[in-house]
Amino acid sequence: MDLKALVRLQESLAKLPSIGKKSAERMAFAMLEMEDEDLNEFADAIKELKTKIHLCPICGNITEDDECYICKDESRDRETILVVSSPKDVIAFENAEGYRGLYHVLGGTISISKGKGIEDLNIASLIKRVEEDNIKEVIIATNPTVDGETTALYLAKLLDNKGANVTRLAYGLPMGGNLDYADALTLAKAIEGRRKI
Amino acid sequence: MDLKALVRLQESLAKLPSIGKKSAERMAFAMLEMEDEDLNEFADAIKELKTKIHLCPICGNITEDDECYICKDESRDRETILVVSSPKDVIAFENAEGYRGLYHVLGGTISISKGKGIEDLNIASLIKRVEEDNIKEVIIATNPTVDGETTALYLAKLLDNKGANVTRLAYGLPMGGNLDYADALTLAKAIEGRRKI
Secondary structure (H helix, E strand, O other): OOOHHHHHHHHHHOOOOOOOHHHHHHHHHHHHOOOHHHHHHHHHHHHHHHHHOEEOOOOOOEEOOOOOHHHHOOOOEEEEEEEEOOHHHHHHHHHHOOOOEEEEEOOOOOEOOOOEOHHHOOOHHHHHHHHHOOOOEEEEOOOOOHHHHHHHHHHHHHOOOOOOEEEEOOOOOOOOOOHHHOOHHHHHHHHHOOOOO | OOOHHHHHHHHHHOOOOOOOHHHHHHHHHHHHOOOHHHHHHHHHHHHHHHHHOEEOOOOOOEEOOOOOHHHHOOOOOOOEEEEEOOHHHHHHHHHHOOOOOEEEEOOOOOEOOOOEOHHHOOOHHHHHHHHHOOOOEEEEOOOOOHHHHHHHHHHHHHOOOOOOEEEEOOOOOOOOOOHHHOOHHHHHHHHHOOOOO
């Protein structure tokens, strides 16, 4: 075939998550039929992504400003920090709208399989914030996975005796979920964490 | 949120076929973690797509050269033209490897619902090729849909008495398919088109 430009685009598209060879081909053909304006906008958006976005020096969340909009927001509860592993988690909590405190983004979890250790995570600045910013509570919200649990336990140990309560998100049945579909571990955790009603 | 660059990219990604808001978000975040080099390559591939690729003046297939590699290939059977609606179909037939003739790409099908008429398709040049290039057979391979059938019948009428046999692809059961899953129309066509073995 004499379509190097198309193949080149397909190769880039296939690097996106959950896009295989066939989907990449379909997308590339669809892009051939898109307006020039839309394609230029797409290319510019990609080019600008990394130049515009960087990590907030306080919490490690992604931002386009000097500091992220949450760290700058004086109306939030500035005595509570919710610790998450990635910026995506911040968006999930913000969309849920139940939390009004600050965040701290670790940029991953401790992972032996991925060779990610303590020094690769944004932990030192968390300790500093807890020590210096009069933090009353640190809620650890890493994922309920082996790596997430390891990270949570490690952080809890590090934050011991720093003056803040360290808590972990509740485990249990997902809302709107079906008992039939819950796995055994979730059910066991739901029983363990039962509350008086 | 203060992440205009991310939202902008998500909007572009959401214009791709079968990519919804959630997938676009996931992709944009994945792209944040991609290497700068890969992102630049991606953006450049998009920018180059339309500047490099255009339609072959003979058959209407996409190409990066003056004429497409099939039209230029002297080893092919130059007395047969397979008529398809889109360049994707050419690739499908080339991958199947059963066909060694030439192609003609209509750039769509006659479609009342999409307001696509005869004048929007690459038909005039097909008639010219059949009349001038000593074509013995025109195989019409539009999709087996209402629009595809309409287009096929219209072309057959136009090409009548131009000296070439006009044929249509066979209908029937897909190879490796299961009788249980075949729809009634396909089964009826399969019986209608039965052959002696």
